[in-house]
Amino acid sequence: MSIQLLAPYLVWRSRWNIPAHLAIGFCITAYVIPGLLTDVWSGYADETVTTFILINLLGGLSLCAGVLFAKHARRTFGPMYVTNYFNRDLGYSIITKRIVIVFSICVAGIYLAYAIMGFMPIFADDPYSARQFKGMYRDMYYKAAYLYRFSFSIIHMTMPVLLLLAWYKRSKYLVVIATLAVLSLIASLSRGPMAAGMLLFLGVLAAQQRAGMRWYIPLVAIIFPFGSVFFFWLGSAFELQGMTDAYAGESFSEFVSAGAPDINDQLRWLHGFLNGEYYSYGRTIIGGLIPGNYQWNPSIWTLTFDDVGADTSELVTGGLRLTNAEWGFANFGWLGVVIMPFLSGVINGFILLYMKHATKWMRPVQIGTALVVYNTLGLQMVQYYFLSIHSIPAIAAALFFWNANSRRAKYYSPVLSMASTKIQKVD
Template identity: 30%
Template sequence: MDTFLIFLSFSILTFAAYIVWPSRFNVLGHAGAAASFIAIVVPTFILHLPEKAPADIVGLYTNILVLGVISFLPGMIAGFNVGKYMRTNFSFDIMEPDAYERRIIKLTKILLLVGIVGLAVSYAGMGFIPMFAANPIAAKLFRDQYQAPYYRVAVIFRSSWFILTTIIPIACIIWYKYRSKFFLFATLVAVTLMIASLQRSGAFNGIVFAFIIVMAFKSRKHFVILMVVLTGIFVMSSFFYYIVGVRTFDTDRDIWEVIGESSPDIRDQLQFLEFFEANPEYTYGRTIYGGLIPGHYKWNPAVYTLLIINPGRDINELESGGLRLVVPLWGYVSFSWPGVVVYSLLTGLFSGLFLGMLKSMFKRYQSIIIRTTALITFGSIFGILAGFTTLTFYMIPPAIISLFYMYRFRLK
């Protein structure tokens, strides 16, 4: 029963957006829905991970998830019903659609060039490219001997990275609509530079997101094809590090274990909860702002999760970017059971508010470029609200970039 409830809880949290807005235009839910096979089905019903964990931990984990879902859904429904009646003073609500689209194209071209040059300069300044480094994983995380060279260009690298991850979907849609050779070539160069960093999600998310938008907007038939293709993409992404040669594939391993490793959330969360229960260290909300403090601050969400499962270890010795915890679990380790309710309720409220505003915008504007820009900019701003449980300074640059699309700063 616990395994089924874990599966059901994750499924509801994943598909909750469809409950309030059951439409193929609700593109934000499509990627999560396609990834659910790897993230939910594989660990629960194929690898049977909950059955391999201690029974008391699994029972506690199940109760946390169920209470989280019960709290999350009312918040999302309420937020959605408020958001769909809200209006903004953003550029796309003030400027004429054609004029605003021209502005988007001009701004995206400038930012694309800045991002490409910035990444190229960063690699040259560091003196290495993670994909071709002697220790690719350490280089990807900028640890050990790769840390000092990275610090020399950290500001340029991160700024360029966030510019590109934010605007790549918009650039792809501009190419799709106008078949612009500039945007095709520049996007390919940008994505190639990003792949070289071995940051898999950042490199591919923008293209996948643009593909989702195009297919979802075409027709119901294309939407069905999209979901099948997306599921295949997520399965194939499990083999990314093997394809680029960072890892060596062991033919004796179960193929499902390899696939499950690409989305180890349930396994990691059960392990985390076991360590936490053995030595509870509540955050009392400090991980809300901990990610905004540079360095290995103790209450940075990534640092906190790693230290919990590696007690006494030096954080610099751990080759990991931290664990992803589901919102109800963050509530539990922050304020125990009241935290589960409050964190889940507020996350649902902000997520629903964003979806409601987005649906209203989609009704008013038919341009695929304007719709895509609204998705990106709204997502960057409301992502901070919906992701308040684990804010990081990585959320700030996309939000700042989005302001240039949302407000009318003069471009010379």
């Protein structure tokens, strides 16, 4: 399973490959600690466990083969050409204006959404249900669902660019916007979004010096496991039983496993799936592009694969997180385990090769913006088997910010504007 997330190192072994560094922390928390330090395997039949291991091993090897294929294809078919689209010497004025406009709208939007809904998850009577907008909170959420989704998507996915600009420009207004944006994510009780933007921001700062990775990688390795028990600490501090019920065990490893139940969830899904072989035959690939609780939405389908169309409104979960290989198996069986991860690896390999060469010409804020584009548009291309309509606002915002790096974004003369078509060869 970890192979599928760490395969990007095969083509881009660099301190600037921050998404891969972050994957280390996730692998430790979701796979290494539960898989090696707990008895998560004992609750399932040997056949289920064996199939689970074979799916992820075969899928992981196939994904690595796809990444290496992209690397080999680049060498075979010639050098990569990196379009000189951006201007390294371009100041921060244009992107700052765009950041201020977009984040002012989104920060105002998300707080307005909280006001319309009448609650913030962190202050709700049942925070665990509130963060998923389930149960009694569902109807209140629907009053501002589109506004909330739009604002939340842009804030949490493009936050690193705002933080980098606030850091380098030392602008009080940017700091205020960033603070309000961070607080809005904290109020949502979404662990990933709360930490991801800050860690990517810190990663860009750390990567500017080789020694920076000496503290950044250990920080990531520590933050993720402790983050998985965040709800237990929060529930204990405020005596919220609903947030602590999911945690059981006597050791720290068992608590981490309870907070990041990926292996357990995937084994439970596979055990039920093998009883009926409920293949989706590609319908879950596009299911996430249809608004509402569409029955073939990947997040919905993982909960109702054996009873497609069942009501999930009362389930306090956002769906199960399957691996690349498991999605291949869910769609097309063993053939999907080989083909889908391979295609994903090829796409990721070519994107990362471009990132590897393009970042050599960029300044830190530009690199941060490029990584945000990768985390939005790039990952939707790589994870083509899990498309989501909710990612569209963040992708549009990321590209809008990235365009500010263009030579055309500044008021150049027609002669200088022709420089945007210059191409630099990378051997």
